Amino acid sequence: MMETNTEPRFRIFDVLQSEDYEQIVFCQDQASGLKAIIAIHDTTLGPALGGLRMWNYESEQEALTDVLRLAKGMTYKNAAAGLNLGGGKAVIIGNAKTDKSEALFRAFGRYVQSLSGRYITAEDVNTTVADMDFIHMETDYVTGVSPAFGSSGNPSPVTAYGVYRGMKAAAKWKFGTDSLAGKTVAVQGVGNVAYNLCRHLHEEGAHLIVTDINEEALKRAEADFGATVVKPDEIYAVECDIFAPCALGAVINDKTIPQLKAQIVAGAANNQLAEDRHGDVLDENGILYAPDFVINAGGVINVADELEGYNRERAMKKVELIYDNMMRVFEIAERDGVPTHVAADKMAEERIHMMSRSRSQFLKVEKSILGRR
């Protein structure tokens, strides 16, 4: 048929080729209402491990853009963390408050199983250990399920500990001491990760300024840590030493950077820079940026340990090393005279490149990947 529409067309293979994505899987199941997308970005280092997000996307295009961006982020996160894992991610299009069901997650689990281990799932925004338990009824290629299965459970507290370690490294580099006692940290979003981060910071004697759109979360932070509460749009401009984005992506942008009083940006959120050039602007303004995929790798390091038979002590030792990894990023940035986000990309890309010379595609080993059944 002739094409009559003159609008520019969205060309999926152009998008996939531009960042060299390996595979996209569209998953639909009418009985449960499942509409999901799994994106596998790169399996040079191993199977693609990344979380499952549930979000009420305004359009399918928005969901696809999100999953692609997040999957690529996992390739970099896993590579930079020294894991033998590639990058992937999944999204379910739906309302996490009203659309969750056993059938929905089990239908998703069957799609994960169909990939025979090329993609391994886990928690991300709006998905929980209980959701992973449903997925686990259909596939072994899921991490972060209940500890009763020999798994590691909720990754958020471990992510928080990794962010805390990375923040200390940033403080050491910027202020000459890694003590956070007496420092003021402005925390955007006090959800699963940030509540635990605030606990570490409070215990060390840091002052906390917090914001959230959830009143309950704010009350808890105020009561438990004596945090000062500000409105969501006020958080960027507060007087503080460290700004910790722990809610949304793209919060470091042209509007927010001029407001920042902080000398360090270090938080849990994925994809904090609206565009790469915003990392350059932070650098030009003398603000030290702790690259998101390096500092927030604690959760994936923890769930990845399940692949060897979960050992919490071993996992936490690996998470501790986020401090050293962050220092390495700062050293590379100084050595090469580049902003820290460029140094972090370089660190991840060099590892992938090195391994791609000896192995080009992940091949499944015929044994249970989790070894817990």
Ligand SMILES: NC(=O)c1ccc[n+]([C@@H]2O[C@H](COP(=O)([O-])OP(=O)(O)OC[C@H]3O[C@@H](n4cnc5c(N)ncnc54)[C@H](O)[C@@H]3O)[C@@H](O)[C@H]2O)c1
């Ligand atoms: N959970 C993990 O282990 C993990 C690992 C790596 C990265 N991350 C990233 O860290 C971030 C937080 O994850 P989480 O698991 O704590 O999620 P969460 O949903 O528990 O917490 C996010 C919090 O941000 C708040 N929020 C949303 N919009 C806001 C706004 N405009 N202003 C202020 N607050 C707002 C929410 O109300 C919520 O309390 C996400 O970007 C996630 O991708 C999480």
Ligand SMILES: CC(C)C[C@H](N)C(=O)O
């Ligand atoms: C595997 C998960 C724990 C991944 C986590 N949601 C992240 O963004 O790092």
